[in-house]
Amino acid sequence: MRFVTTIIIGAGQSGLAMSRHLTARSIDHVVLERGEVANSWRTERWDSLRLLTPNWQSRLPGYAYDGPDSDGFMAMPEVVRYLGRYADVSGAPVVTGTRVTKVRLAPGGYQVSTSQRPWQCRTLVIASGACNIAAIPSQTAGLRHTVNSLTPMQYRNPGVLADGGVMIVGASASGMQLAREIHASGRHVVLSIGEHVRMPRTYRGRDIQWWMDAIGAMDVRYDAVEDIERARHLPSLQLVGTPERVTIDLNSLRKSGVELVGRLVGLGDGKAQFSGSLANNCALADLKMNRLLASIDDWVDENGFADRFPASYRYEPTDVGPKTRLSIDLQDSGIRTVIWATGYRPDYSWLDVPVLDRKGRIRHDGGIVAAPGMYVMGLPFMRRRKSSFIDGAGDDAADLAAHLSHNLDRAAA
Amino acid sequence: MTNTNSISTAAKVDNGVNVSALLQAREALQQAPEAAQFKWRAACEWVSGTHSRSAIGSFFGLGAEQSRNKTFSLEADHPQVFAAEDHAPTPVEILLSGLAGCLTAGVAAIAQRRGIQLHSVKASLEADMDIQGILGIDDDVRNGFGAIRVHFDIRADASDDDIKALVAQSQKRSAVFDIITNPTNVFVTVN
Incomplete structure (x- = not known):
């Protein structure tokens, strides 16, 4: 000892x-x-x-x-x-x-x-x-053995996946990045989306992290927020770090061909079921993002820095389209892998x-x-x-x- | 300090919602999650044709039977195009009114909490249904709604985005919204 x-x-x-x-x-x-x-x-x-x-x-x-x-x-x-x-x-x-x-x-x-x-x-x-530990919902139990199941901690690159389509559950940083990368490798990707935090990579000529640092958002203390439980359990920001500083959002994923669906609420008999709350989750995320951008604009104005940065603007609202599917037959849709990007603990x-x-x-x-x-x-x-x-x-x-x-x-x- | 601000703002705002009581309840239930287990009930009796009458009275919650001093009555029927007598709204219309009632209550409570004075809140709802499903004409058509659209018209002392945020948060915390958008196990027994 x-x-x-x-x-x-x-x-x-x-x-x-x-x-x-x-x-x-x-x-x-x-x-x-x-x-x-x-x-x-x-x-x-x-x-x-x-x-x-x-x-x-x-x-x-x-x-x-x-x-x-x-x-x-x-x-x-x-x-x-x-x-x-x-x-x-x-x-x-x-x-x-x-x-x-x-x-x-x-x-x-x-x-x-x-x-x-x-x-x-x-x-x-x-x-x-x-x-x-990757936090995996209990629904995994309903997955058939013919479908591979893995977490982002096990995932390395699209080459490790079985041939066929991929359903990614969760649209925080991990899920968004994996959807982008796996779709780019030529596979069909379904992305299941619950509550999420939309965030542009850059705003008014600066990285969003630069702004959050500048306006003091990163230094806000735990005893100064109204609902700390909620703040602590917020999903990670929808960001990716790339040399090109690309913004990753649901609009860009959808445009590239990723299929967007709601939060996974059921899995059994080879079928996945999704919540009808997707539109509201997107509305919540857009409003939240715009509140952050507004607080950046306020900070710029209050400090008289308006001439140091490009003028303010807003991003397109999230548009998931009118016909998101509420259920998918995994086999019929060729989904061979499910990746649980549902958080960590x-x-x-x-x-x-x-x-x-x-x-x-x-x-x-x-x-x-x-x-x-x-x-x-x-x-x-x-x-x-x-x-x-x-x-x-x-x-x-x-x-x-x-x-x-x-x-x-x-x-x- | 954030708290002090919102409370002093909230004091000037009156939407008829006792938010402090709700917040106290939330706090108490965090300490005693077993008291948060509720059971809601309705009893229904067939009248004639497609006409039925439901009685809604006691419920269980906070660890005890909760009785009301009256029993509510709610009737359902179907319109004449369904060869019925149209004594009352159809169950699916009652469902829409349930969704509207739930979201509207949420808007009021959240507005109170956020210190937003409401002047008027109006919701209109419309749902699509292909009745080939319920009539058994086409098995590929579901019985229920294809989609529900809710439109809110809200007058309040707040910005457009703050009003939109009320409605979004109300959906996020709505029981009926959850019941409609997510699957629920239903167990039916017969004596």
């Missing part, structure tokens, strides 16, 4: 940012990593994926992008190198190849069992990510401390978990809108490191 003041679980952006702050506060700690630094980015992403945020926005404590293309979007190997270099320059005490298998309460802290040696610590930071199966709510979510107040000396990082809108972004790890780590340090001091006093 080895003792250390703080254990950080996970060497991604959150764990590394926290390590940097703990080092600055001279708090002895280790970062336990199941694989290598940036493991999820390394092993659980499809080939063509790029970050949805521009390079300049991958700011971490004491570290920033200094390459030639600050407005570009990193491909996964670049993200892995970027975080690997951060771990090096920070001198982060990462213990790789060490999977945490159990965390239990112990006198004055936590006992951490791993695939290697066991550890004990006084404080614990869970930075193992928000997207460990964290894995806490190793966490043997009663801090989960009835839906299996960790109970926390801005990352301060409902157990002494326990913290979590990197969850959607955890302390700020940017909490689950690389760019958000730094501010959260600063806040939580201060709290953690204060906790230790109090215990020592």
Whole structure:
């Protein structure tokens, strides 16, 4: 058994940012990593994926992008190198190849069992990510064995798919990108769409992420929004990172030939059934997007910057057409694969401390978990809108490191 | 601070909806999800021909039987072109009025919550039906509606987009909208 003041679980952006702050506060700690630094980015992403945020926005404590293309979007190997270099320059005490298998309460802290040696610590930071498991609806059970079923975590490129058509369930960033890529490979693609967040890649000459950063939207705190539960469960923005800065939306997918249908509500007897609520989900997304664009326009006007940017404009409303199908016979339609782009959730199966709510979510107040000396990082809108972004790890780590340090001091006093 | 703002705005707005009571109920039910389990009921008796009369009284919710101090009566029939006597609207028209009633209630509640004063809310509904389905002429034609169109005409102290957002949010939170747009298991027994 080895003792250390703080254990950080996970060497991604959150764990590394926290390590940097703990080092600055001279708090002895280790970062336990199941694989290598940036493991999820390394092993659980499809080939063509790029970050949805521009390079300049991958700011971490004491570290920033200094390459030639600050407005570009990193491909996964670049993200892995970027975080690997951060771990090096920070001198982060990462213990790789060490999977945490159990965390239990112990006198004055936590006992951490791993695939290697066991550890004990006084404080614990869970930075193992928000997207460990693909959240798949119960409807998968109704799928026939002749149809392949996979998640975006298993998908790599269209070449791995069986011949034939593909139904993609879910129209957030993952589903939209996969629909675009798989359709471009010459397959029939049906995209099932529930609630979604429409977002243009650029607006008035700037990247949308630049705007959200500029107007302060990314820094909005969790205790300043009216319905934080809702904000935390919003689907990811319909964005893709490409060198051409293309906007991906339902209009462009439909125009290219992707078949749009409503939310999947039934699967059985070889048939898929879809909700009739598609038009309203699109209306909600258009209105929400326009509210964001209006708040950007307001910010420009209030700051007297109107002459610095092109004039304001609006995008075409989403048009899914009058005849979206409510049910599809998968076999008749040649659908051989279903991809469940229905979201992700964290894995806490190793966490043997009663801090989960009835839906299996960790109970926390801005990352301060409902157990002494326990913290979590990197969850959607955890302390700020940017909490689950690389760019958000730094501010959260600063806040939580201060709290953690204060906790230790109090215990020592 | 966001809360204070919306409450002070809401105080000036009166759509006849007790939003704070609804919000308190929402809060209470988050703590006790079992109390959120409701059962709605209707009883129906055949009168004659296609004419029937439904009685709607008690329901179950908040962990107990909820009785009303009266029983509502709702009749249904079919028009004369169906060789019936047209004593009352057809069930599908009652369904449309159910959708309209649900969406309209939602608009009022959400407007109150968002501090929007309503002056008038009118909805008109139209649904397509190919009656070859119900008459058994063509098995490929479904019995139910091919499509439903709802048009809202709303006068309120708000921008066009804010009014559209009321209607969109109302659909998102509407029970009848959900019942119509999504499948539901129906179990029918006979004594």
